[in-house]
Amino acid sequence: MRSLAIAAVAVLALTGVADAKTWRVKPGPNAQTDLQSALLSAKPGDAVQLAKGRFALAGGVSLDVDRVVIRGEGADKSILDFTGQTQGAEGLLVTSDGVLLRDFAVENAKGDGIKSKGADQITFRNLRVEWTRGPDTRNGAYGVYPVQSTNVLIEGVVVKGASDAGIYVGQSRNIVVRDSVAMFNVAGIEIENSFNADVYGNTATRNTGGILVFDLPGLPQQGGRDIRVFKNVVSANDTPNFAPKGNIVGTVPTGTGVLVMANRNVHVFENVIGDNGTANVLITAYRDEIKDAAYNPLPRDIVVRANVFGPTGFKPAGDLAALAAAGVTLPDILWDGATTYVAAGAPRAEPVRIDIRDNVRKDKSAVTVLSLGVDIAGGPLTEAQPSATIPPVTPIPEPAPVKLPQR
Amino acid sequence: MRLRARAAAIVAAVIALALAAPLASGKGAGVQTAALLSDDPPQTLQATGLFRDAAAREPSPGVTPYALATALYSDGAIKHRYVYVPAGAPARYDAEEAFDFPVGAVLVKTFAYPLDVRAPEGPQRLLETRLLVRRAEGWAALPYVWNAEGTQARLSPIGATIPVAYTGADGVARTLTWQAPNRNQCKGCHSLNGAFTPIGPKARNLNTDYPYADGAENQLARWTRLGLLADAPPPAAAPRAPALQEAASPVALRARAYLDVNCAHCHRPGGPADTSGLDLRWSQSDPVRYGVEKRPVAAGRASADLEFDIAPGAPDRSILVHRLASTDPGVMMPELGRSLVDDDGLAVIRQWIAEMK
Numbered sequence: 001m002r003s004l005a006i007a008a009v010a011v012l013a014l015t016g017v018a019d020a021k022t023w024r025v026k027p028g029p030n031a032q033t034d035l036q037s038a039l040l041s042a043k044p045g046d047a048v049q050l051a052k053g054r055f056a057l058a059g060g061v062s063l064d065v066d067r068v069v070i071r072g073e074g075a076d077k078s079i080l081d082f083t084g085q086t087q088g089a090e091g092l093l094v095t096s097d098g099v100l101l102r103d104f105a106v107e108n109a110k111g112d113g114i115k116s117k118g119a120d121q122i123t124f125r126n127l128r129v130e131w132t133r134g135p136d137t138r139n140g141a142y143g144v145y146p147v148q149s150t151n152v153l154i155e156g157v158v159v160k161g162a163s164d165a166g167i168y169v170g171q172s173r174n175i176v177v178r179d180s181v182a183m184f185n186v187a188g189i190e191i192e193n194s195f196n197a198d199v200y201g202n203t204a205t206r207n208t209g210g211i212l213v214f215d216l217p218g219l220p221q222q223g224g225r226d227i228r229v230f231k232n233v234v235s236a237n238d239t240p241n242f243a244p245k246g247n248i249v250g251t252v253p254t255g256t257g258v259l260v261m262a263n264r265n266v267h268v269f270e271n272v273i274g275d276n277g278t279a280n281v282l283i284t285a286y287r288d289e290i291k292d293a294a295y296n297p298l299p300r301d302i303v304v305r306a307n308v309f310g311p312t313g314f315k316p317a318g319d320l321a322a323l324a325a326a327g328v329t330l331p332d333i334l335w336d337g338a339t340t341y342v343a344a345g346a347p348r349a350e351p352v353r354i355d356i357r358d359n360v361r362k363d364k365s366a367v368t369v370l371s372l373g374v375d376i377a378g379g380p381l382t383e384a385q386p387s388a389t390i391p392p393v394t395p396i397p398e399p400a401p402v403k404l405p406q407r
Numbered sequence: 408m409r410l411r412a413r414a415a416a417i418v419a420a421v422i423a424l425a426l427a428a429p430l431a432s433g434k435g436a437g438v439q440t441a442a443l444l445s446d447d448p449p450q451t452l453q454a455t456g457l458f459r460d461a462a463a464r465e466p467s468p469g470v471t472p473y474a475l476a477t478a479l480y481s482d483g484a485i486k487h488r489y490v491y492v493p494a495g496a497p498a499r500y501d502a503e504e505a506f507d508f509p510v511g512a513v514l515v516k517t518f519a520y521p522l523d524v525r526a527p528e529g530p531q532r533l534l535e536t537r538l539l540v541r542r543a544e545g546w547a548a549l550p551y552v553w554n555a556e557g558t559q560a561r562l563s564p565i566g567a568t569i570p571v572a573y574t575g576a577d578g579v580a581r582t583l584t585w586q587a588p589n590r591n592q593c594k595g596c597h598s599l600n601g602a603f604t605p606i607g608p609k610a611r612n613l614n615t616d617y618p619y620a621d622g623a624e625n626q627l628a629r630w631t632r633l634g635l636l637a638d639a640p641p642p643a644a645a646p647r648a649p650a651l652q653e654a655a656s657p658v659a660l661r662a663r664a665y666l667d668v669n670c671a672h673c674h675r676p677g678g679p680a681d682t683s684g685l686d687l688r689w690s691q692s693d694p695v696r697y698g699v700e701k702r703p704v705a706a707g708r709a710s711a712d713l714e715f716d717i718a719p720g721a722p723d724r725s726i727l728v729h730r731l732a733s734t735d736p737g738v739m740m741p742e743l744g745r746s747l748v749d750d751d752g753l754a755v756i757r758q759w760i761a762e763m764k
Contacts, residue, residue, distance in 0.1 A: 037565050040590055060736075062591040087586060089742040095594070110737035111707065117682070118601065140737055141707020147682050164707045171682060216704060218684045218695065220676070246703050246710035246726065288702065291695050 020045040027053035032061075035080075039063045039070075047071060050078040050104050057081065060088020060109075066096045072104025075128035075158065082109040090115045090145070091129075094122060098406075102126050106143075108133075113159070115145040121406045122146055123153040131161030135184050135242045142168040143185065146175075148221070151404050155179050163242060164249050165190035166207070169197065171221035176402050177202060186243040187212045187252060188234075193219050197227045198402040203234075208241040209252040210234035210276065215262035216248060216286065217295035217343075224263040226399035229271065234258055235310065236275040241317075251287075253278040253318030260299050262286045267303040267398050274310015274362060278317050279330050281307075283354060285338040285377035293344035297377040300352045301396045304333055307359045309367060319381055323372075328386055331368030332359065335390060341377035353393040437467050438491055440511050443540045443549070452536050452551040452560035455513075457491065461558055463517055463536055469494065470515070471635060472619075473626055475612040476650045477661075477668045479741075480749035481518065482583055484534065485527055489515040490608065490635060497637040498608075498630075502646055503690060505605045506636065514539040514605055520585070523574040533557040534569055535587045539597075539605050546603040548593040564590045583746060595743055600677040610639070611648040611689060612668065648689060651755055662759035663689055665752050666697070669741060685716065698727055699763070709738040719763040728757055 023038035023046060025031065035055065038048045042065050050072035057080055063070065070092075072078025082091050091109035094101070097120040105128040106113045113129035116122045129143035143159030146152045147170040157180040159166030166185035169175050175197035181204075182188030188204030190212040191197045204210035211234055215224035234257045243250040252259060255277030260266050261284050273280040281304055286297035313330030316323070324330055333356055340349045359367045373385035439456040442449050449455045452463055459465040466472065470491045478486060492498055496509035508514075515538055519531035533553040540547045551560035552567040566589035575581045588595070597603050613626040627645055630636035639645065648664035649656035667689040673680035674687040683704040686696040695701050698716030703709075703726055711729045718724040730740040731753050739745070 033565065036589060040565060059586075062589075062595075064591045064594060085736055086746075087736050087743075089736060093591075095591070110735065111709075117679070137708055139708070141705060141709075145705075147705070164705070168705075170705065218701065219704065220681055220684060244706075244708050244710045245712040246714045247706065248702070248704075291700075 019043075020047070022047045022049050024049045024051065025055075026051040027055045031055040032057050032059060036061050039065070039068075042068045044068065044098075050080075052077045054079045054081050056084060057091075058084050058086050060085070060090050060093060060111075062093040062095070063099060064095045067098035068096070069100045069102070070104070071100070071102045074103050075105050075126055078104040080104060080106045082107065085110040090140075093117070094119055097121055099123070100125065100406075104128075105130065107131070109140045111140045112142040112145045113140060113162070115142070115147065116149050116152075117147050119146065119149045119152075121151045121404075122149050123406055124155070124157050125153070126156040128158045128160075129162075129166075130159070131163075133161070135161055135163075135186075135239050137163055137242050137244060139163040141165075141247075143182075144168070145170070147171055150174055151406065152176070153404055153406055157181075158183075160184045162186065163244065164247055165212070168192065169194055171219060174402055174404065175199075176404055181205075182207060182210075184239055186239075186241055186249045188237065190214060190249070191224070191227055192216065193222050193224050194227070195221075195223075195225055196399065196402050199227070199229045200231045202232045204232065205235050205237060206239055207237045208239050208243070208254050209249070209256035209259050210237045210273070211258045212249070212252065213258075213260045213263050213266050214248065215296075217290050217292035217297070222292075222295060225265050227263065227266045228399060228401075229258060229266070229268045232271045234271055234273045234276070234280075238275075238277060238315075251318070253282075253316070253320055255279070255312075255315055255317055256282055257312070258282070259284070260302055262297050263299055263302075264296075265301040265396065265399060266299065267305075267396075269303065269305045269307060271307045272310070273307055273332075274312065276312050277315030278313070278320055279332070279334045280309050280312040281333040283333070283335040285336055285341065287378040289378070290341070290343040293346065295343055296348075296350065297341050297343070298338055298350050298352055299335075299354075300350055302353070303355045303396050303398070305355070305358045309359060309361045310363075313368075323381055323384065328370070328384075329368070331370040331388075332361070333367070333369045335369075335371045336377075336379075337371040337373040337385075337387075338375060338377040338379070340375055353396055354390055355393050355396050356390055438469060438513065440493065443513060443538070444511065444542050448540075448547075448549050448562065450562050455538070457489065457513065457515060457538075462533065463487075463560070470513075471630070471633065472617070473608070473613065473630075474615075474617055475607050475668070476615045476648055476653075477612065477664045479606075479669055480745060480752055482520075482585070482745050482747045483524060484518045484520050484585070485531060487515075487517040487519065488607070490630075491515070492635045495634070497634050499637055500610065500639040502610055505608050506610075508541045508605070508608075510541050510543050512541040514608065516607075518585075520571045520573055520583075522572075524576050525574065525578070532571055532573070533560070534571070534585050535563075535567070536560050537593075539603075546597070546605065548590060548597065548603065550587060550590075550593065552587050563587065566590075566592065586743075586746075588743060592743055595679055596672045596741075598679050599672075599675075606668075606672045611646040611664075614642055614645050614647040615650070646689075651752060658755060658759050658762065661755050663697075665755060669749075669752065673741070698725075707737070709733075709740075711738070717760055717763070720761060722757040722760040725760050728753070728760065731756060 131139035141164035165187035166182035
């Protein structure tokens with residue numbers, strides 16, 4: 001009797017697999033309706049297959065069904081083209097769990113390229129998101145944009161031209177960004193207000209800033225922590241900042257390699273970082289006024305080790321240009337030196353550990369380090385008391401590797 | 408050939424209608440609650456039994472019209488709202504959120520566009536009728552899209568694009584493209600902590616008189632009297648948000664009421680746009696949380712080089728104003744549901760910010 005029940009369950013399970021359906025969508029005059037219909041009709045386990053070609057879409061499309069695969073014939077072959085978009089704040093929006101997006105492109109979305117909100121186990125694989133006119137303030141903000149998501153896997157993705165961040169992971173946890181390329185964005189890759197991220201094997205080049213780890217006040221999730229940035233190539237980030245001014249990335253100096261702002265326990269190691277005209281690694285407090293009493297603007301427990309540095313400081317930009325003009329030579333690694341801050345009117349101090357060791361330069365010259373000695377977060381750079389030594393600290397344990405449940 | 412096929416389709420449709428009509432909308436059949444609650448809901452609005460006439464303007468017994476003090480701007484479309492609550496199962500009053508409706512309750516909203524906006528009560532093009540049906544597992548959205556003749560509305564979860572021709576306020580012939588949202592887009596606004604949630608029927612927006620056929624009456628009082636609503640205080644003790652046009656009310660209250668209705672379904676904790684921390688609910692008292700000197704987070708180019716959502720005294724330097732005044736899909740707010748600018752709403756917001764210290 002029991003074995004019969006088990007057999008019945010097994011048969012049901014098999015039928016479940018056999019029933020998984022593939023919804024095939026082709027470019028053409030009905031592409032918008034056909035694609036959105038497929039995304040609405042798909043059942044968990046189904047696939048939506050994008051044929052080769054250019055899908056001219058006038059409105060954003062969205063998926064809210066769990067465990068659906070959207071796959072194309074390749075990131076250069078199946079193209080969702082939003083050049084003529086008149087409706088929707090992003091190209092593709094995913095709000096369901098267990099979704100895999102692979103092998104297609106999103107071009108010229110009026111807002112963000114691909115956004116996932118509140119999604120668990122979301123995978124972005126072998127995608128291309130691009131604004132084809134190159135860097136331009138009129139481009140959308142984010143290319144690949146998971147927010148408030150968990151178990152996020154981004155791999156083999158190429159993003160070009162985002163007016164904020166190419167790959168942006170915000171207010172999420174358990175994140176892997178690997179083997180991806182970010183070029184000609186303001187920020188190449190940005191991890192913001194997030195917990196537990198591994199960012200490795202990526203190339204960030206020709207952006208304004210290569211890889212950013214940020215934490216901002218006033219958001220539902222803050223206190224970013226436990227982030228590893230390793231084995232990336234972060235080079236020649238030289239595109240003049242084209243972000244609209246009010247945005248936080250608008251403050252990123254052109255020619256920044258890796259930038260850590262606020263956050264706790266960020267490890268930057270075994271990267272190749274060079275040809276960034278302002279600095280290879282910047283470590284800074286959040287510098288604006290803080291009205292949020294729960295926010296900590298200080299970067300603390302930051303490790304920068306075993307990186308290979310190339311030329312830097314040869315074309316300083318932003319606030320740091322003035323510093324350079326005043327005679328300060330910009331180093332490989334620049335820390336603002338902040339250990340105190342004021343949040344919602346209350347002064348606070350924090351034990352800050354910055355651990356810098358075992359880095360080398362490609363040309364065998366000595367790695368340069370500078371603390372600006374601006375003791376209070378957001379303090380004026382005119383009051384900098386630069387020092388070329390940062391006191392040694394006790395070792396800071398590295399976060400465990402991020403493990404993702406998706407295959 | 409094509410004509411013949413079309414004729415055949417029309418004949419088939421007429422036959423189907425004739426067959427369906429006596430079953431679904433027999434005289435006095437009333438609201439088809441069981442059908443509305445089933446997984447296989449009525450395919451036409453007529454078959455829901457909510458209305459006695461084909462144009463959905465004469466509600467069936469038990470279906471009560473209502474209006475909101477301030478309504479979401481939808482390109483100037485007119486909205487006809489109705490509520491149905493099963494007999495003996497009143498909705499529970501809530502001072503803050505939408506009322507807690509019982510299983511079987513239906514909220515109805517018909518969108519129509521006046522053929523001449525100078526005569527909004529004149530002839531109208533029916534666009535869509537959206538039903539929110541309270542089922543045991545939660546709210547379900549049933550969007551019905553009207554045919555061009557305004558004789559039938561069919562269930563259309565995929566949404567629709569409807570061209571509308573009308574005469575503008577200046578007497579000039581105009582067109583607009585009406586986008587009936589698809590199911591996902593419905594959730595884009597009607598989502599709270601992951602659950603589908605009604606937005607409109609809140610105490611503060613219903614606490615106003617409605618011109619019923621038998622005379623004007625406060626809506627909270629009438630809903631209570633008819634047994635649609637339980638536990639409501641007398642209207643004078645319930646919260647009340649002013650209408651946008653209510654010039655006697657302080658501009659700050661009118662502006663906050665406008666933002667509450669037009670923005671706060673997303674921009675609130677647990678809402679679809681809670682990511683930025685902006686909270687535009689009527690009840691939010693912290694100026695930073697509702698945008699005053701709040702910096703943009705993920706606005707991208709929509710921030711237009713401006714520093715703050717609201718720059719006190721400077722509407723032209725406020726991102727909020729910039730986005731309300733835009734029709735660019737990558738900039739405009741709300742993201743969905745309009746293709747035009749609400750000049751009246753924008754004027755109130757501008758005045759509020761201009762007078763802010």
